[in-house]
Amino acid sequence: MLRPDDYEQVGLLLAGAARAVADDVRALAGRLPEDDGRRLFAEFVVGQADDCLARPSRTLLRGRDRARTLRALYERLDRLQGTPGAEATTTASP
Numbered sequence: 001m002l003r004p005d006d007y008e009q010v011g012l013l014l015a016g017a018a019r020a021v022a023d024d025v026r027a028l029a030g031r032l033p034e035d036d037g038r039r040l041f042a043e044f045v046v047g048q049a050d051d052c053l054a055r056p057s058r059t060l061l062r063g064r065d066r067a068r069t070l071r072a073l074y075e076r077l078d079r080l081q082g083t084p085g086a087e088a089t090t091t092a093s094p
Contacts (some may be wrong), residue, residue: 004058014066018053021073022046024083028080038080043078 002010029042052069053064 002060007060007063008056009059011063011066014063014070015057018049018066018070018073018089021070021077022049025073025076025080028077032080042076042080045072073093 025038025042026046029039029046032039032042049069049072052065055065057066
């Protein structure tokens with residue numbers, strides 16, 4: 001069992017990675033037309049991520065939430081990469 005400080009440290013690492021991927025998702029989605037469903041869904045996923053990352057991560061449950069958020073962001077990034085009109089170099093690495 002980890003100490004609360006350890007959970008918080010893991011949460012901070014996950015949050016940093018999630019914010020980097022969210023920036024890439026936001027950038028790629030911004031290149032799509034405003035009425036494109038892929039853009040709308042990407043904006044929704046990034047909004048959910050922002051909500052999750054705004055809460056402190058001092059428990060295992062919150063750490064799992066951040067890990068799931070990071071996974072959802074990577075899934076969205078994968079779907080946006082290679083999309084016509086949204087090609088760009090991203091900073092996040094899988």
